[in-house]
Amino acid sequence: MHPLYLFNTLTRKKEEFSPLEPGKVGMYTCGPTVYQYATIGNMRSYVFADILRRVLEYNGYSVKMVMNITDVGHLVSDADEGEDKMLVAVGREKKTPWEIAKFYTDAFMRDTARLNILRPSVVCYATEHIEEMLEMVVDLVEKGYGYETSDGIYFDISKFPSYGQLSGIKLEEQLAGARVEQNPEKRHPADFALWKKAPKEHIMQWPSPWGMGYPGWHIECSAMSRKYLGDQFDIHTGGVDHIPTHHENEIAQSQCVTGKIPARFWMHGEFLLVDGGKMSKSLGNTYTLDDLIARGFEPLAFRYFCFSAHYRSHLNFTWSALESAQKGLRSLRAAVQKAAREGEKPGAEEKVEAFRQAFLEAINDDLNMPRAVSVLWEAAKADLGRGLADLAGDFERVFALDLLTGPAADDRPLDISELPQEVVEILEERKLARQAKDWAKADLLREKLREMGYQVKDLKDGYEVTRIPR
RNA sequence: GGCGAGAUAGCCAAGCGGUAAGGCAGGGGUCUGCAAAACCCCGAUCCCCGGUUCGAGUCCGGGUCUCGCCUCCA
Numbered sequence: 001m002h003p004l005y006l007f008n009t010l011t012r013k014k015e016e017f018s019p020l021e022p023g024k025v026g027m028y029t030c031g032p033t034v035y036q037y038a039t040i041g042n043m044r045s046y047v048f049a050d051i052l053r054r055v056l057e058y059n060g061y062s063v064k065m066v067m068n069i070t071d072v073g074h075l076v077s078d079a080d081e082g083e084d085k086m087l088v089a090v091g092r093e094k095k096t097p098w099e100i101a102k103f104y105t106d107a108f109m110r111d112t113a114r115l116n117i118l119r120p121s122v123v124c125y126a127t128e129h130i131e132e133m134l135e136m137v138v139d140l141v142e143k144g145y146g147y148e149t150s151d152g153i154y155f156d157i158s159k160f161p162s163y164g165q166l167s168g169i170k171l172e173e174q175l176a177g178a179r180v181e182q183n184p185e186k187r188h189p190a191d192f193a194l195w196k197k198a199p200k201e202h203i204m205q206w207p208s209p210w211g212m213g214y215p216g217w218h219i220e221c222s223a224m225s226r227k228y229l230g231d232q233f234d235i236h237t238g239g240v241d242h243i244p245t246h247h248e249n250e251i252a253q254s255q256c257v258t259g260k261i262p263a264r265f266w267m268h269g270e271f272l273l274v275d276g277g278k279m280s281k282s283l284g285n286t287y288t289l290d291d292l293i294a295r296g297f298e299p300l301a302f303r304y305f306c307f308s309a310h311y312r313s314h315l316n317f318t319w320s321a322l323e324s325a326q327k328g329l330r331s332l333r334a335a336v337q338k339a340a341r342e343g344e345k346p347g348a349e350e351k352v353e354a355f356r357q358a359f360l361e362a363i364n365d366d367l368n369m370p371r372a373v374s375v376l377w378e379a380a381k382a383d384l385g386r387g388l389a390d391l392a393g394d395f396e397r398v399f400a401l402d403l404l405t406g407p408a409a410d411d412r413p414l415d416i417s418e419l420p421q422e423v424v425e426i427l428e429e430r431k432l433a434r435q436a437k438d439w440a441k442a443d444l445l446r447e448k449l450r451e452m453g454y455q456v457k458d459l460k461d462g463y464e465v466t467r468i469p470r
Numbered sequence: 471g472g473c474g475a476g477a478u479a480g481c482c483a484a485g486c487g488g489u490a491a492g493g494c495a496g497g498g499g500u501c502u503g504c505a506a507a508a509c510c511c512c513g514a515u516c517c518c519c520g521g522u523u524c525g526a527g528u529c530c531g532g533g534u535c536u537c538g539c540c541u542c543c544a
Contacts (some may be wrong), residue, residue, distance in 0.1 A: 239544030
């Protein structure tokens with residue numbers, strides 16, 4: 001057996017994982033804010049969370065995975081100059097915030113499904129948990145951690161001395177280059193809103209002890225993780241950008257209510273870069289899964305691409321890198337699917353077991369997917385016969401790349417009946433040309449077929465045709 | 471200004487003290503009328519300078535460069 005090691009942001013080192021309750025794992029994943037299409041950068045993050053969940057399950061744990069959908073919040077911008085994304089969406093699409101949220105939630109679910117990301121055990125919506133959030137806010141205020149200003153209820157950071165434990169940031173040092181504080185009523189610049197009072201025109205608002213309003217941006221995760229996973233659970237995941245503010249605030253709120261840091265392990269996925277630089281919604285250099293599909297790539301090629309770097313490393317997205325992933329995935333499938341048609345290979349069992357161990361060691365070493373993938377590649381070249389297909393089937397519980405069923409490099413030859421009449425005619429014409437040794441004409445016709453999307457392979461007598469991938 | 475990550479073959483990248491995984495691209499070969507596909511073979515001493523060690527991409531110190539976060543963002 002290989003124990004499972006996971007990197008914990010809280011302690012900054014790899015720790016051997018063991019759950020609070022034997023055999024069971026509770027994990028919470030910070031989900032999307034649904035006001036526009038998710039980017040492939042977002043998707044990398046959810047692929048990471050999915051891998052974590054699958055590796056836990058591969059290790060025999062029963063996993064309860066909870067993910068939030070932020071369908072409220074930040075409707076009115078905090079910064080005077082910042083634009084209000086949800087309002088922009090409302091204006092742009094002539095829909096209500098609820099319709100916008102529904103639309104992009106559906107889009108998100110579709111994208112994750114296309115990436116073979118398993119649906120979390122619980123998907124919870126912020127708007128359906130306003131009560132739970134208010135309970136926490138009230139509790140915090142009663143305990144003296146919150147205070148009221150003219151525009152909302154704020155968390156008093158000075159009452160929580162351990163603030164910053166996750167990111168290692170000292171508040172005093174943060175102030176120098178930080179954004180100019182806009183709200184003079186706050187006692188400390190880093191104090192954050194628990195609840196905001198809503199102006200009349202604000203679309204989404206709910207009653208509270210302080211009048212109509214809406215929740216702050218961090219309270220939903222504290223409230224919902226507590227509701228579904230309890231005061232303390234095993235793992236909390238998110239993107240690295242969540243470390244300094246969102247997760248610090250979440251810990252502060254939760255710990256002040258329950259006395260416990262909500263999760264024991266905090267895990268964060270690094271950013272996806274584009275052409276060596278930052279991808280961000282505000283820079284506009286983002287791609288969606290649909291953009292990749294429009295260029296002819298499979299969604300799963302992106303999933304495979306995500307495996308090329310460790311989750312705590314930057315991964316640089318370029319079209320040629322994706323191209324390389326697409327090709328690699330297809331030929332890996334070709335090897336696996338070919339093996340599935342073969343018989344048992346005497347003596348392969350031992351090797352198969354060794355590869356299985358190497359795989360387990362890789363994934364249990366803080367989810368080292370690049371290494372896990374290379375294990376399968378080595379297995380693919382080890383002459384295992386059917387054993388390779390069995391092995392791949394086992395690894396698929398984590399990879400989920402449709403290795404046994406997805407389109408492969410050596411796609412099966414097409415039958416005449418599957419081809420358009422025009423193509424058949426050209427094929428026959430070319431066959432005659434070849435018999436007549438009219439190579440120039442044969443080559444010309446082959447090129448013509450290629451342009452139509454078909455690859456001809458000449459056999460001793462006759463030919464086979466395959467569809468050119470993409 | 472503060473915090474952090476990283477620099478490994480053309481590209482994407484593993485490696486965590488014992489003489490550099492894997493993929494893509496490229497080159498050579500078998501096969502083919504030529505191709506395609508498949509299969510076989512081929513490539514780096516690891517940003518620079520010191521140090522520790524029998525031995526260092528791998529640890530320590532100092533540089534140089536790149537990137538991220540500190541502001542909604544995975």
